[in-house]
Amino acid sequence: MQKLYIGLAWTVAGAVVVQAAAIAFAFGGMLNLVSEGGVVDKALLESYQAAGVGEPGLMIHGIVGGMVIPLVALVLLIISFFVRVRGAKLWAAITFGLVALQVTLGFSITDVPYLGLIHGANALAVVAAASIAALRVRRGRLAAASAPTAGEEATSDAVAA
Amino acid sequence: MPSRRDLLRFGAVALAVVTALGAGALAWSSTLLGEYSVMDMGAGGHGDGANTHGTAASGTGTAAGTRGEVDVTELVADPDRPADVRVDLVARAETIDIDGGRPVEGFTVNGTSPGPEIRATEGDLVEVTLENESVAAGATLHWHGIDVPNAADGVAGITQDAVPVGGRFTYRFVAEDAGTYWYHSHQVSHDQVLRGLLGAIVIDPADPADAHPADLDVTAVLHVYGGQHTLNGGAEDERVAAEPGSTVRVRVVNTDSGTAAVWSSSPFRVVAIDGREVNQPTDVDRERLLVPAGGRADVTVTVPPEGSALRLRTGGARSVVVGDPSAPAPSAPQPSETLDLLDYGTPDPTVIDFDPTEPDRSYEYAIGRRPGLIDGRPGYFWTINGRMFPDVPMFGVAEGDVVAMRIRNDSGEVHPMHLHGHHVVVVARDGVATSGSPWIIDSLDVHPGESYDIAFLADNPGIWSDHCHTLQHAVDGLITHVMYEGVTTPFTIGPESGNRPD
Numbered sequence: 001m002q003k004l005y006i007g008l009a010w011t012v013a014g015a016v017v018v019q020a021a022a023i024a025f026a027f028g029g030m031l032n033l034v035s036e037g038g039v040v041d042k043a044l045l046e047s048y049q050a051a052g053v054g055e056p057g058l059m060i061h062g063i064v065g066g067m068v069i070p071l072v073a074l075v076l077l078i079i080s081f082f083v084r085v086r087g088a089k090l091w092a093a094i095t096f097g098l099v100a101l102q103v104t105l106g107f108s109i110t111d112v113p114y115l116g117l118i119h120g121a122n123a124l125a126v127v128a129a130a131s132i133a134a135l136r137v138r139r140g141r142l143a144a145a146s147a148p149t150a151g152e153e154a155t156s157d158a159v160a161a
Numbered sequence: 162m163p164s165r166r167d168l169l170r171f172g173a174v175a176l177a178v179v180t181a182l183g184a185g186a187l188a189w190s191s192t193l194l195g196e197y198s199v200m201d202m203g204a205g206g207h208g209d210g211a212n213t214h215g216t217a218a219s220g221t222g223t224a225a226g227t228r229g230e231v232d233v234t235e236l237v238a239d240p241d242r243p244a245d246v247r248v249d250l251v252a253r254a255e256t257i258d259i260d261g262g263r264p265v266e267g268f269t270v271n272g273t274s275p276g277p278e279i280r281a282t283e284g285d286l287v288e289v290t291l292e293n294e295s296v297a298a299g300a301t302l303h304w305h306g307i308d309v310p311n312a313a314d315g316v317a318g319i320t321q322d323a324v325p326v327g328g329r330f331t332y333r334f335v336a337e338d339a340g341t342y343w344y345h346s347h348q349v350s351h352d353q354v355l356r357g358l359l360g361a362i363v364i365d366p367a368d369p370a371d372a373h374p375a376d377l378d379v380t381a382v383l384h385v386y387g388g389q390h391t392l393n394g395g396a397e398d399e400r401v402a403a404e405p406g407s408t409v410r411v412r413v414v415n416t417d418s419g420t421a422a423v424w425s426s427s428p429f430r431v432v433a434i435d436g437r438e439v440n441q442p443t444d445v446d447r448e449r450l451l452v453p454a455g456g457r458a459d460v461t462v463t464v465p466p467e468g469s470a471l472r473l474r475t476g477g478a479r480s481v482v483v484g485d486p487s488a489p490a491p492s493a494p495q496p497s498e499t500l501d502l503l504d505y506g507t508p509d510p511t512v513i514d515f516d517p518t519e520p521d522r523s524y525e526y527a528i529g530r531r532p533g534l535i536d537g538r539p540g541y542f543w544t545i546n547g548r549m550f551p552d553v554p555m556f557g558v559a560e561g562d563v564v565a566m567r568i569r570n571d572s573g574e575v576h577p578m579h580l581h582g583h584h585v586v587v588v589a590r591d592g593v594a595t596s597g598s599p600w601i602i603d604s605l606d607v608h609p610g611e612s613y614d615i616a617f618l619a620d621n622p623g624i625w626s627d628h629c630h631t632l633q634h635a636v637d638g639l640i641t642h643v644m645y646e647g648v649t650t651p652f653t654i655g656p657e658s659g660n661r662p663d
Binding site: 038039041042043044045046047048049052066067070082107108109110111112 | 385
């Protein structure tokens with residue numbers, strides 16, 4: 001369970017990196033399209049065939065951000081109830097909460113562009129929370145493994161306490 | 162050797178996982194639509210009495226009343242009347258040649274996309290036969306903006322079965338209202354419209370004096386093919402040679418799924434919206450007109466003096482250059498201000514033949530968004546009055562009703578809302594009443610946070626789709642129906658019939 005927890009937490013953190021890369025690629029592609037005389041408007045975006053270099057970036061950002069990360073964060077939260085390391089549940093919950101906020105912000109940017117300022121900053125908070133979650137449980141695991149006597153779960157409880 | 166405590170814990174976890182998976186599978190399978198009829202969707206809020214402000218009731222049960230039933234296939238134009246205009250259209254899956262651009266794989270009508278422009282005169286009986294030569298998923302033709310009899314509305318699974326390869330279907334309707342309209346497939350429309358199964362249809366007024374005077378009349382069909390913005394099928398600007406001082410009417414047809422902006426290097430006038438003439442339009446200068454997805458706008462420009470031309474931007478990427486064909490086209494920077502049609506033109510109380518302020522039924526159409534499953538597919542879907550497809554409300558009406566509707570957009574994206582078979586009067590936006598020309602539409606952009614009060618006369622019995630014309634949004638649940646009491650459909654939507662209207 002702990003291994004799974006750690007894996008999921010790192011997946012969330014890693015996926016945020018993918019998100020940053022994808023959106024930068026998408027905007028680069030869009031600027032490239034415009035610089036070559038192309039026009040980006042609602043008709044083009046809704047046609048799902050922007051034909052620019054960066055279009056896969058937009059798709060990846062949408063799928064990973066709207067689907068993959070929320071699902072992984074949700075599974076992380078569920079798994080956290082079976083991980084006996086202090087703070088595992090708390091950090092999974094914080095990660096999930098930040099992801100929920102992030103998705104809401106993402107879907108609201110078109111209407112309120114200023115939310116983009118928070119969306120970008122909150123992405124870093126998601127990475128930090130997911131990383132802390134992974135590192136905490138990893139530390140708990142290592143401590144348990146190095147303790148020679150008592151049962152694994154009991155030890156990790158003791159260490160965490 | 163695991164301890165008893167561990168075994169117990171693993172047992173509990175396994176039980177929880179199995180229960181969760183079972184519940185999840187059950188919840189998932191309950192969203193599967195299979196083969197369904199729109200008759201079984203939602204429930205008509207047809208019990209709303211005069212002046213009550215009920216939201217459309219929803220839940221289970223039969224939608225429309227069941228007494229004195231009329232089949233949608235019976236709602237036809239006079240079968241004994243001979244056609245005045247007869248057109249044969251052949252739909253094909255093939256390569257579309259784009260003048261000035263690169264060819265794309267898509268769908269054509271009589272070998273081109275856009276298909277041929279159909280021209281008729283007000284009062285004509287139009288008869289169009291669609292033959293599907295090679296569109297594998299089947300095809301239909303919907304007459305966007307024309308208040309056709311229900312049997313000719315062309316919505317697969319509601320008013321007909323999609324026409325299979327090798328099949329034919331004949332559409333008959335009286336072109337009762339002059340104006341600019343378009344036709345497009347309403348089978349897998351998010352794909353078939355996007356890839357070109359469309360064309361323009363213009364109904365000229367029986368009495369030319371009924372339209373704003375113009376010396377030249379041109380159509381500007383906008384469409385994006387494979388990322389290429391086109392004007393009448395060409396990825397290039399169009400030149401219109403015209404005499405100085407003359408008036409040119411440009412009929413802009415937005416066949417895309419997003420709003421198009423129209424503006425000009427010289428002042429222009431908006432003379433018609435969605436086929437309805439604007440009363441006493443004034444010059445629009447340094448403002449842009451927004452045409453919703455599926456919407457049309459006719460604008461007039463006055464040709465500048467000898468040796469010069471003006472540029473009318475249609476949809477941001479393309480222009481119609483009007484005037485001296487050899488003159489350089491002036492630039493036309495995009496204005497930052499948008500023309501507000503709420504107070505454009507002059508009121509004319511004679512145009513609307515019902516009282517929108519005294520509705521027989523009032524409905525709310527509130528658009529939201531939330532995660533969920535539609536047909537087993539997870540996503541972030543649109544909701545109508547908080548409910549997700551297919552559990553959305555149906556709007557029940559009786560013939561002769563004045564129907565008021567408040568469309569409210571609580572989501573973060575614009576929605577071009579389109580009602581089939583009717584023209585709708587805009588009464589107010591965000592509580593502010595219209596103060597210009599009667600604003601009569603069939604496609605209306607509702608921006609985030611906005612609410613529109615609209616009204617229409619229920620004078621065209623049938624089952625009519627009422628959906629977002631950003632066609633992917635309709636796939637993602639932003640579609641419901643106005644259903645007349647006593648009207649039924651034998652058609653169904655789903656894998657068995659192959660009908661997929663969105």
